[in-house]
Amino acid sequence: FLESVGNNLxxxxxMTIAGFCSVGVIxxxxxxxxxxxxxxxxxxxxxxxxxxxDALASVSRFLMLLSVVGSYxxxxxxxxxxxxxxxxxxxxxxEKDLDETDESSVDAVSExxxxxxxxxxxxxxxxxxxxxxxxxxxxxxxxxxxxxxxATMGSAITYIFPSMLVLxxxxxxxxxKFNMTRLIxxxxxxxxxxxxxxxxxxxxxxx
Numbered sequence: 001f002l003e004s005v006g007n008n009l010x011x012x013x014x015m016t017i018a019g020f021c022s023v024g025v026i027x028x029x030x031x032x033x034x035x036x037x038x039x040x041x042x043x044x045x046x047x048x049x050x051x052x053x054d055a056l057a058s059v060s061r062f063l064m065l066l067s068v069v070g071s072y073x074x075x076x077x078x079x080x081x082x083x084x085x086x087x088x089x090x091x092x093x094x095e096k097d098l099d100e101t102d103e104s105s106v107d108a109v110s111e112x113x114x115x116x117x118x119x120x121x122x123x124x125x126x127x128x129x130x131x132x133x134x135x136x137x138x139x140x141x142x143x144x145x146x147x148x149x150x151a152t153m154g155s156a157i158t159y160i161f162p163s164m165l166v167l168x169x170x171x172x173x174x175x176x177k178f179n180m181t182r183l184i185x186x187x188x189x190x191x192x193x194x195x196x197x198x199x200x201x202x203x204x205x206x207x
Contacts, residue, residue, distance in 0.1 A: 034046045034049075037049075043142075043143070044141055044142035044143020044144065044145075044146060045142045045143075047060055047061050047064065048142075072129075076125070076128060076129065079128065080124060080125065080128060083124070083128075084116060144203060144204070147203040147206075148200055148203040148204065150199075151195075151196065151199025151200050151202070151203050152196045152199065152200045154199075155192045155193075155195040155196035155199060156192065156196060158192070159188050159189065159191055159192025159195065160189060160192035160193060160196065162188075163185040163186070163188045163189040163192065164189065166181065166185045167182065167185050167186070167189070170182060
């Protein structure tokens, strides 16, 4: 995006609005089609609501299989790099080594702010894969996973994380300044935690 339009904020706003609106319309159409087809009998995974003999549904299941299997390496690589960088943040918080880290060079394990041995890297990979795969083999109700994740992470991304970032940014600001900003973000943070706990609890109880 930056290569095509530079730092043009107006163009950025237009593309952001168009992108969110497009995604919203697509999701509404898909959700409406699924609900109007099956009503309250929709399965947690909509493809499970179709008959096993449905040819198009079978094709969709196969494409979903390719999507899940193919996305594993990308998601795991990003999550593992984030985990390493998070650990690096705790290790280097006093020395402020992270300020000197080139963000473009954190994709490779050898280029992290600290060294990770191949054995440790393999153990982390196996552990993260096991943490994802074992629950997926045990849990039968995919709707529980989707609803619980949506209730908790939706609140976290929308309310909790932004408020925490603002409060952390204002932590060292002079006393008496930004008091209203702090208050608003604390209220939003409290609401986010309440919504996440309530939503997650309802998802588990209704499963």
